[in-house]
Amino acid sequence: MGRNLTPRREPLSPLRYPGGKALLAAYVSGVLEENYLSGCTLFEPFAGGASVSLELLRLGFVAETVMVERDPLVYAFWHSVFNDTDALCAAIEACPVTLDTWKLLQPAREVDDPAQTEYTTLQLGIAGLFFNRTNFSGIIGAGPIGGESQSSNYKIDCRFNKAKVIRQIRTVAAFAPRVQIHFGDAIQFLQASAETLATSFSFVYVDPPYYAQGKKLYRHSYTDADHVALATFLRDQGYPWLLSYDDHPRIRELYAFNQLQLQPIYLDYKVKSNRRAQELVISNLVIPPPVYDGDLSQQASLALAQ
Numbered sequence: 001m002g003r004n005l006t007p008r009r010e011p012l013s014p015l016r017y018p019g020g021k022a023l024l025a026a027y028v029s030g031v032l033e034e035n036y037l038s039g040c041t042l043f044e045p046f047a048g049g050a051s052v053s054l055e056l057l058r059l060g061f062v063a064e065t066v067m068v069e070r071d072p073l074v075y076a077f078w079h080s081v082f083n084d085t086d087a088l089c090a091a092i093e094a095c096p097v098t099l100d101t102w103k104l105l106q107p108a109r110e111v112d113d114p115a116q117t118e119y120t121t122l123q124l125g126i127a128g129l130f131f132n133r134t135n136f137s138g139i140i141g142a143g144p145i146g147g148e149s150q151s152s153n154y155k156i157d158c159r160f161n162k163a164k165v166i167r168q169i170r171t172v173a174a175f176a177p178r179v180q181i182h183f184g185d186a187i188q189f190l191q192a193s194a195e196t197l198a199t200s201f202s203f204v205y206v207d208p209p210y211y212a213q214g215k216k217l218y219r220h221s222y223t224d225a226d227h228v229a230l231a232t233f234l235r236d237q238g239y240p241w242l243l244s245y246d247d248h249p250r251i252r253e254l255y256a257f258n259q260l261q262l263q264p265i266y267l268d269y270k271v272k273s274n275r276r277a278q279e280l281v282i283s284n285l286v287i288p289p290p291v292y293d294g295d296l297s298q299q300a301s302l303a304l305a306q
């Protein structure tokens, strides 16, 4: 049976995330259901906007999630959401969304490790959210919307609807007892969790930086050697995992091993181009073809014809 990819109306994640996978959550829920994995612990070792974790928690398909993120500001944001909700929301209320604030927060972008700085995790989390909502395309390392001159029609505050962001934060903060968030490297974390993963009812959703665009979108991206290391690592893991990637020939080459299931999927967002992005979904589970609604049906048949 194919899986439906109909998006929900309002995203749960308070982050605008380049490469965000909210549209993939319904597909992943179908994979869990068909593989008798409903109710498992979900590991999401490249958390980013965490849209799949949040959606699957909301839908009740996973009991809890374990998220990992290497970008200290993104990590600190999630840590604050789940551990310091009221202070985070109060800081958002109080914060002027101006170029002066953007400049004031610049030193936070220099921090590499939240445990090795004078900033508190809450301060880093506020900075992470601020850059995500005020930078071009939500890219933490980018410049402010409207540029430093603020002469365009789009100003720095045009994507920062405080009431909506606070509502989203309070909604997802309700999942706190079922969420773990860790700072660090995805593969190292999975290696350290090997015993838990081998002996518990778990599923790993892996959404690494894109092969082609990763360097432009994330402050921590992957070199070719990193992509190879991830493929080599996943090849040896017996627990159920599912990976999503940009559809690049190198990725198809790296994952052309054993009886891996590979499914091309169109997601309705654009990655620095006017075309819909095609993603690859790769798994060591049996995964169904996607089902598309409305105007995506033509792309669906194209995807499945490949």
Ligand SMILES: C[S@@+](CC[C@H](N)C(=O)[O-])C[C@H]1O[C@@H](n2cnc3c(N)ncnc32)[C@H](O)[C@@H]1O
Binding pocket: 017, 018, 019, 020, 021, 022, 045, 046, 047, 048, 049, 050, 051, 052, 068, 069, 070, 071, 074, 184, 185, 186, 187, 207, 208, 209, 210, 218, 219, 220, 221, 222
């Ligand atoms: C494709 S994005 C994930 C998007 C996410 N699935 C969503 O729906 O928003 C990849 C994420 O991995 C993070 N990242 C990069 N290198 C990492 C590493 N070595 N370990 C953990 N996270 C890393 C990036 O900062 C980025 O947030």
